[in-house]
Each structure stands twice: as C-alpha cells, then as structure tokens.
Amino acid sequence: MQKATRQHTKEHNRNLVLKTIIEHDQISRAEIARRTSLTRTTVSDIVADLLGAELVNEVGVGSSLVGKSPILLSLAEDSRYLVGLNLAYNRFSGAIVNLRGKIREIVSLPVSVQDHEKSLAVVYKILDQLVKAAFQPLVGIGIGTPGLVDTRDGVVVSAVNLDWENFPLARLLRERYNLPVYVLNDSQAAAIGEYTYGTDHKDDHNLVVINIQHGIGSGIIINGQLFQGDGGSAGEIGHMIVVPEGGSLCRCGNYGCLETVASAQAIINRYKMEVYQSGELRYSNLPDAFNLELIEKQFNSGDPLARKVILEAGRYLGLVISNLVGSLNIHKIVIVGIMRPFGKPWLEAVCESVLRSSLSKPAQDTVIEIGQLDGNGIILGASAILANDYSLLFNT
C-alpha cells in the first residue's frame, strides 16, 4: 500500500514538473521548484529522468542577478509524435502532430458513400500511411468523429454519416496498430484543440467551442477539463429546438432543430428556395448546384437574399448561445467551422440575438469570437487529448 502511494506521489510530481516545462518555452530548475513548491533536489532528480527519457532538452543559459547563471530547459517537442484524425463529412483527414501541436505530415481522403466498411477502410488507409511515416515514436491515436461516442470504451454509439452503430472503433485500431486509441466526438475534440492551441486562452478556465460543419455541436471546457456529461453527449446543441412550430424535419427525427436552420446544408437549401421563390432575373446565371462558396460570394457582393439567409442562421445560433449563457454562464465562446468566411456581419447577428434573448449582465460579460485555428482544430484536439495523458509519453 505504502509502495503504491509512493509510486503515485512520484508520478504526480513528475507530471507536475513536466506540465510546468510544457507551459513555458524555456525554464530553469530553480524556477520550476519555485512554481511547483517541490524541493530543488526533487526537481533535479525528476529533470534528470526527463532528460534521460529525451522528453526535455537543456537549451541554453538564462540570466541571473546573483550567482551562477541557470541552465534552461525546454520540451523536446519532436521527441514523441501523436496521430490525430478528423472524420469529417465526406472527407477524412489524419496527421502526425508533435508535442507542441505542430503538424508534421497530413493525409486527407474523400469519403463518398455512407457504408460502415468503406468508412473504416478509409480510416485504415490514412493510418497505414501515417504510421509508416518517418516520424517516430508514436504515442497513440486520437480520433474526432461526428455522432455520439462512448469515450471510455472507444465505441461510436451512433454516427449516421459513417453508417456506424455501436461500432468498436478503438478496439479495432488498437489491435491493428498496437497503439493506445482514444475516440471522442468531433466538437469535443475541436474544443480541446481550441483550448490547447487556439489564441489566447491562458486565462480562460472555462470555454465553450461551437463547431459548425455539416452538423452543429459544441464542446464544453470547465476548469480546464472537457465536460462530457453523464452520458458523454454534453454540448449536443445541434438538436436543441429553435423553431417549435412549423420547423423542418431534422435528421434526428424531430422538427425545428438548430441544424435545420443554421448548418451548412440548411443554409444552402434555404438560399436555393429563396432564389427560386424570388423569380428574379439576376439569379438566372447561378449554377444549378449551390454550395457554401457560392453563397459566400453572393453574400460578399451584397446580395440581399444571401444576407437574409446567413444573418437569420446567425440569429438562430444566437438563440441557442443565449441558452448556454443562461445555463453555464461561461464568459468565452468561440465559434469554429464553416461559417468563418462570413465573418463580422454574421457574428454581429449572432451577438445581437444573444443580447436580445439573455439576461443583460451575463450576456454583456460574454465574449463571442470566431476561432483563428485553421481547419485542423479537430485533428489537434484529438491528438492533444493523448498528449495530456503524460503516462503515455513514457511508454515508448
């Protein structure tokens, strides 16, 4: 029993020192001791172990007002690699990511059919290529997938687009690649990606990240940890009902969900309908197949119908955000995904709607912004969840 406790303390201290090194570009042993309240001897012993494991490098000499100048330590960011995957609607991407979230190699393949075996074959194809790459050793595989996920067992409970139901994805990949595998919902991965690598979240203990793609979801960070709820589906805002009467049928079977008015497909359908109904000549040159890029172009050129559809989608999103503000009172909300090109005008519609439908004090205290990470936030988040489990870094 005592031995187990000693081992536990040792690991705890090691993680604390490693975390402190990760949080700084460069740091001395004395500064680590000061920040962690560990003794200098304990810190020196742990640093010796970390140097031995090649997780940390001595990178130079710092300045000191008194006495000897201290040697500075830094994370050896390319000493281990993680694999992150994003199983997005009709395109899967996977990447090798280093310990500082830098992407070293990326593979991306289209997925055209909703067939569970074909979906899995594409995952294998991407991973086969990545594990053969020159970046070694690999610590584990993290996957962000749409749908409902049982993260503890790594089972995709239901992902309609991929035709997966109670699908033991983690077990299959563990057996094939002999690496630890972690599967989580894509919006939850986006939240971890934004929290870990996004702009300026150093002072945010809490954060909500709203991910608008083919569907809409969110990830909630509370006290620096992902909050998944009792059943793992916390943040599933896409199916909150915003049109209680006369709403359109959603893929979940209900009517009037947020996804039916604010997702990519909903916006495209709505714009198409508005254009046809207007019967105006100026739309006769538009191509038959509408997509979001076309609507973006129309929006930027001031087309009133495009503006109406986009700003209305923003207002519906604002309604749901006001419910989040009311229930969670989290001050920072970051929106990522496909609406980014619609920028400020769209964000203003979102914010106005939040202000209109919330209590004024919590709404005024809330900052809503568009995420600055490029499309790789989900990959980064899926890999970061592994990097945060420090024990994996010592298994190589």
Ligand SMILES: [Zn+2]
């Ligand atoms: Zn729904």
